[in-house]
Amino acid sequence: MGFYDQNVTAASGEEISMKEYEGKVVLVVNTATGCGFTPHYKDIEAMYEKYHDRGFEVIDVPCNQFAGQTPGTDEEIHEFCTLKYNTKFPQMKKADVNGENAIGLFRYLKEQKGFEGFGKGPKALAMSAMLSKIDKDYKNNSEIKWNFTKFVVDRNGNVVARFEPTAKMDMVDKCVEGLL
Secondary structure (H helix, E strand, O other), X not given: OOHHHOEEEEOOOOEEEHHHHOOOEEEEEEEOOOOOOOOHXXXXXHHHHHHHHHOEEEEEEEOOOOOOOOOOOHHHHXXXXXXXXXXXXXXXXXXXXXXXXXXXXXXXXXXXXXXXXXXXXXXXXXXXXXXXXXXXXXXXXXXXXXXOOEEEEOOOOOEEEEEOOOOOHHHHHHHHHHHO
């Protein structure tokens, strides 16, 4: 099974096949409305506006698994994103990205690109310290570590990159631009 064999549920309840994204560069991200990384919405929207006409899509999957930072309904999440960050890309139905209830799309993405670290800097150190208290083995599993983990999928459905929330958004932008 590949990327194009996966589905995700839109906030409306409609099942969306990843086949709809064939030939496009796709950014898949688990998001939260009350997280320190929530301002990433601004950068993701800027990328969407800059690259959408060139075949770039965003699959935004809100998730409440990390410190309960996405407590609202799908409608409240959408309203927050459009009012605060003027997002144009659609938000999917809130879903789990880890554990037995994780949606298939995120199970697949984690199989393709495992955790490679948080990088360097104060945010990376803070994430490492926090996660070592939650999961002593966090470095050795592919689970999503926090909100705003991003996967980049190329035009052929290959998962080419995974960016942890501590990654600089200009690195994500350069990766996407290089695939367009």
